[in-house]
Amino acid sequence: MKILVTVAEVAEVEDDFEVDGLAVDDRYLTYDLNEWDDYAVEAAVQIQEAGEDVEVVSVTVGPERADETIRMALAKGVDRAIRVWDDDLAGTEYLDSATKAEILAAVAEEEDPDLVLTGVQSGDSAFGATGVSLAERIGFEWAAVVNDLDYAAGDDEASVRRELEGGVEELTDVETPAVLTIQTGINDPRYASLRGIRQAQSKEIAPKKLADLGLDADVTEGAVSLTELYEPETVSDATVYEGSPEETAGQLADLLRDKGVVEG
Amino acid sequence: MTVLGIAEHRRGDLRDVSFELASVGRELADATDSELHLAVIGGEVEAFADDLDREGVDVIHTIDEGEEFNHDIYVQAVEALHDDLSPDVLLMPHSVNGLDYAPAVASRLSLPLVTDAIGVERDDGLAVTREMYGSKVETVVDVDADRVALTVRPGEWPPVEGTGDADVSAFAVDIDESQVRSTVTGFEEVGGGDVDITDADVLVSVGRGIEEEENLALVEALADTLGATLSSSRPIVDNGWLPKNRQVGQSGKVVTPDVYIAIGISGAVQHVAGMKGAETIVAINDDPSAPIYDLADYGIVDDLFDVVPALIEEFGGEPPEI
Ligand SMILES: Cc1cc2nc3c(=O)[nH]c(=O)nc-3n(C[C@H](O)[C@H](O)[C@H](O)COP(=O)(O)OP(=O)(O)OC[C@H]3O[C@@H](n4cnc5c(N)ncnc54)[C@H](O)[C@@H]3O)c2cc1C
Numbered sequence: 001m002k003i004l005v006t007v008a009e010v011a012e013v014e015d016d017f018e019v020d021g022l023a024v025d026d027r028y029l030t031y032d033l034n035e036w037d038d039y040a041v042e043a044a045v046q047i048q049e050a051g052e053d054v055e056v057v058s059v060t061v062g063p064e065r066a067d068e069t070i071r072m073a074l075a076k077g078v079d080r081a082i083r084v085w086d087d088d089l090a091g092t093e094y095l096d097s098a099t100k101a102e103i104l105a106a107v108a109e110e111e112d113p114d115l116v117l118t119g120v121q122s123g124d125s126a127f128g129a130t131g132v133s134l135a136e137r138i139g140f141e142w143a144a145v146v147n148d149l150d151y152a153a154g155d156d157e158a159s160v161r162r163e164l165e166g167g168v169e170e171l172t173d174v175e176t177p178a179v180l181t182i183q184t185g186i187n188d189p190r191y192a193s194l195r196g197i198r199q200a201q202s203k204e205i206a207p208k209k210l211a212d213l214g215l216d217a218d219v220t221e222g223a224v225s226l227t228e229l230y231e232p233e234t235v236s237d238a239t240v241y242e243g244s245p246e247e248t249a250g251q252l253a254d255l256l257r258d259k260g261v262v263e264g
Numbered sequence: 265m266t267v268l269g270i271a272e273h274r275r276g277d278l279r280d281v282s283f284e285l286a287s288v289g290r291e292l293a294d295a296t297d298s299e300l301h302l303a304v305i306g307g308e309v310e311a312f313a314d315d316l317d318r319e320g321v322d323v324i325h326t327i328d329e330g331e332e333f334n335h336d337i338y339v340q341a342v343e344a345l346h347d348d349l350s351p352d353v354l355l356m357p358h359s360v361n362g363l364d365y366a367p368a369v370a371s372r373l374s375l376p377l378v379t380d381a382i383g384v385e386r387d388d389g390l391a392v393t394r395e396m397y398g399s400k401v402e403t404v405v406d407v408d409a410d411r412v413a414l415t416v417r418p419g420e421w422p423p424v425e426g427t428g429d430a431d432v433s434a435f436a437v438d439i440d441e442s443q444v445r446s447t448v449t450g451f452e453e454v455g456g457g458d459v460d461i462t463d464a465d466v467l468v469s470v471g472r473g474i475e476e477e478e479n480l481a482l483v484e485a486l487a488d489t490l491g492a493t494l495s496s497s498r499p500i501v502d503n504g505w506l507p508k509n510r511q512v513g514q515s516g517k518v519v520t521p522d523v524y525i526a527i528g529i530s531g532a533v534q535h536v537a538g539m540k541g542a543e544t545i546v547a548i549n550d551d552p553s554a555p556i557y558d559l560a561d562y563g564i565v566d567d568l569f570d571v572v573p574a575l576i577e578e579f580g581g582e583p584p585e586i
Contacts, residue, residue, distance in 0.1 A: 013397045015551040024401060094405070097367065098377060120363070124397055127379050128358070132367035141445040142335075144364035163515050164274070164360045167455045167508070170333075175445040181363070185502035223376040223412075227391065228404035231553070238547070238560040248564040249574035252546065255562060259544060261466050261490055261523055262579055 001051075001153050003044045004113035006104055006131070007058040007073050007081075008034040009066040010124040022093065022229045033069045036119025040182040042189040043149055044117050045077035051153030055079050059107045061100055063090065067205055074200035075192035082107055086209035088217040094226040099219055101133035106213035108138045115158070116179040120145050135179035143174045147183040151176075265298035268351035270342060271316055272359055273307050274333070275451065278315055281357040283423030285416050288384060290320040290424065292353050295386035299323060301349060303435070305341045306330040310432075319426035325435040335365040336444040342369045344437045351411070353390070358415035360515075370413040378405055379415040390414075398532055399555035419537060455509035455517070464493035466523045469512055469539070471497040473528015473549065473568055477505045481584040482572050483527055489581035495519065497529045513538035528568050531556030548572065 009031050017028035041058070048054040058073050058081045060066050070081045084103050089095070108116060116138075118131035135142035147169070148161035155176065162170040163183050174180070192200070210216060241248040256262050269289040271282035286302060293300040299322040304312040309326035316324050327341045342365070346354060354373075356366040358380045370377035382402075383393030390407045392414065461467060468487040474480060480500075487494040494510065501511045512519055514534040524542035529535060531547075531554055539545070540559060547560040548568050557563055564571050573583035 011397070013400050015553060017400075017553075019401070024397070096376075097379070098371070101367075101371065126396065126398075128363050129367035129370075129377055129379050132364065133371045133377075136339075136368040136371040142364075142368070143446065144335075145360045161452075162360065162364070164451075165279075165514050166518065167453060167516060168274075169452045169454055170448055171450045171452065173447045173449060184498065188504065223407055223409035224378060225406050225408070226403055227406045228402075229396075230402055231400070232395075232402045232558075234553075234558065236557045236560065238557050238563045240552075240557075240563045240565055245564075245566055245570035245574045248566060249571055249578050252562065252564060252571075252575060253578035255546075256490065256523070259523055261492070 001053070001114040002055045002057060002111065003047060004108060004111055004116045005037070005040050005044045005056060005058045005073070005078065006116070006118040007037045007041065007060045007070060008119070008122045009060065009062050009069040010034045010122050012123070019229060019231060022226050024229070031065065031069065033072050034119050034122045036121060036123070036182060036184060038189045039184050039186050040117040040119050041073050041076055041078060042187045043182055046187060047151060047153055048077065054153045057082065057111055057113070059084070059104060061085070061089070061095070061103050070205055071200045072192055074203045075196035076190055077196070080203055081205040082208055083205055084208045084210070084213065086211070088210055088220055092220040094222075094224065095220070096222045096224045097127040097129035097133055098222055100130050101137055102219045103210070103213065103215065104130065104134045105137040106215055108134065110213065114177050115151070116140065118179065118181050120181045120183050131179050131181035140177045140179050141175045142179040142181070143172055144181045145183050146180045147186045149180065149186065265296050266301055266349050266351040267293040267298050267353045267355065268301045268303065268346070268349055269355040271302055271304040271312065272357050272361060273304065273312060276307065278312055279357070279359070280423060281359055281416070281418040282316065283318065284418065284421040285355050285357055286316070286318065286321055286424040287421040288381070288416050289355050292384060292386050296352070298352070301325060301351065303327060303342070303345055305338055306332060313432045317428045317430045317432070318424040319428050320424055321428045321430045324430045324432045326432065327435050327437055329437060329439055332448055333361050334444065334446065334448055335361070335368065336446055337439055338365045339368050339372060340439055340443065341437045343372055345435055346373055348435070354411070354413045356413065356415050358417050362415050366413065366415045373413070375411050375413040376407050376409050377413045378407060380417050381414050382417050382420045384414070395533070398530060400553060417533065455507070455511070457507055457509040459493060459509065461493055461495045461510060461512065462517050462519050464519070464521050466490060466492035467495045467512075467519060467521045468492045468525050468527065469495040469497065469529060470500060470527050471529030472499040474500070477503070479586050480505055482569070482586055485581060485584050486572055486576050489576050489579045492525070497535050526556050526560070527572065529556055530554045531559060
């Protein structure tokens with residue numbers, strides 16, 4: 001059987017940054033594997049390790065730079081990777097979740113997986129919509145915000161827990177093939193071993209263009225466009241203590257004494 | 265024109281976000297002189313309709329299918345109602361269940377979808393405000409379409425109040441059972457155990473800024489010194505460093521202590537959902553632009569590994585070697 005895992009490279013913004021037009025200036029961005037996807041990769045690799053003959057394939061929509069992140073996933077046990085990018089995508093100002101789902105759906109049609117795992121959301125844009133949009137497009141069943149998974153390769157049902165608000169979990173049986181969006185904490189993502197990192201160098205990252213997937217540039221033309229991006233005005237009216245750690249700690253200590261947290 | 269909002273309920277109660285969603289819905293409806301319709305699917309729909317009948321709500325559709333949330337039923341029900349009403353805006357909550365059906369609905373109806381809205385503006389088109397990069401940046405996205413689907417961040421709008429005189433009507437849907445491919449088999453409360461952080465007057469709360477499990481000793485020592493209870497943001501629990509019953513936030517506990525000291529916590533929206541009701545909020549974080557400072561009453565913008573030991577010493581305690 002085959003598990004497809006969507007893997008995104010996400011940008012993190014440094015503490016101090018500047019906005020340049022409709023983006024955060026590139027100088028203040030660092031890139032990393034999306035936190036939620038790390039757990040999705042681990043979930044896939046664990047199913048692989050528990051069963052026989054499971055292939056884990058990752059798919060990424062992103063520029064060549066993302067190969068570095070993809071190698072991390074390969075080092076953790078993904079067998080091979082697909083990365084979709086071309087000039088049309090590079091020229092698209094705003095890749096909304098519908099566009100991403102459309103592209104991932106085309107890859108899923110080609111790969112014909114039995115199970116798709118995605119992260120609940122990506123840390124940068126936090127749309128939280130790609131996995132479920134993808135499921136609907138490819139006619140798979142799905143479950144969102146999964147923090148526990150009971151599934152063995154070949155099963156025609158997955159038992160999951162969905163983490164609802166306020167410490168309540170929903171127990172759900174989901175028919176497969178399915179798309180599951182994975183929540184952090186579901187497992188303990190492994191570190192890439194040195195051996196894994198070495199092996200990852202020889203694993204395939206297949207570059208694909210929209211045309212290779214039978215798509216044209218139309219998929220990038222959504223109704224949603226970005227018109228503003230700014231640092232929110234600080235509504236903070238916090239009293240910020242100034243000085244050395246000893247001085248600021250002293251001021252905070254006074255506050256805590258005033259509040260009666262500590263006596264004396 | 266019509267704005268349609270889908271209410272949310274769980275285990276017999278409407279969730280707050282239903283009333284907040286009605287508030288956004290009214291705002292959008294007013295801008296275009298439209299009607300605000302709400303729909304409630306499953307459970308005690310009549311009783312829910314009574315409760316939803318508040319000021320500014322024009323019509324409530326009850327769809328009596330299922331007891332609890334099941335996304336396969338919700339998708340079919342919303343699709344059928346949408347076909348019938350053709351609303352120009354479809355509103356759903358950006359809750360865990362919203363995440364589980366809104367994208368499928370939008371996809372099935374070929375509607376552009378914008379999620380996690382924290383602001384809306386309507387004149388010719390629709391402009392939606394949302395955050396990026398863990399609340400460090402705000403964006404506005406324009407939706408250029410006659411019909412759109414939107415999910416609304418819980419806790420951002422005031423709930424609609426008062427009593428209304430909405431028309432309540434039952435809407436019948438032919439559920440295709442072959443398309444119901446998931447079954448909810450139960451619910452479970454998690455995170456009982458040794459302490460109840462919701463009881464604490466003072467919480468020392470630790471986040472990913474602590475870096476390593478060994479370093480937790482530092483905040484534990486502070487909590488001991490202050491006679492406070494130790495709580496945390498999610499990554500600490502995800503890493504298995506503290507049990508689930510210590511997690512503050514949307515999926516953890518909602519706490520309302522007198523004093524909440526957030527140490528190395530950025531203030532992500534799902535964390536804030538659990539602690540914004542604290543009376544006094546103190547943040548220790550080396551990033552002055554961390555969203556926690558929007559909420560904090562007092563702050564120290566510095567390295568927690570310098571500040572926390574100094575604070576322990578202030579009270580005559582001995583910071584552990586880490
Ligand atoms: C469906 C869903 C539900 C969720 N539920 C919850 C929930 O219930 N509770 C929850 O907390 N999260 C929840 N999250 C996760 C949430 O989105 C964030 O990922 C999480 O809150 C971040 O935790 P943090 O603030 O500890 O870490 P980070 O966001 O990584 O922040 C760490 C902070 O520490 C600061 N820092 C680093 N080093 C130092 C230092 N040496 N000194 C001082 N400061 C330092 C950094 O500047 C940063 O601001 C949920 C997410 C989803 C999608």
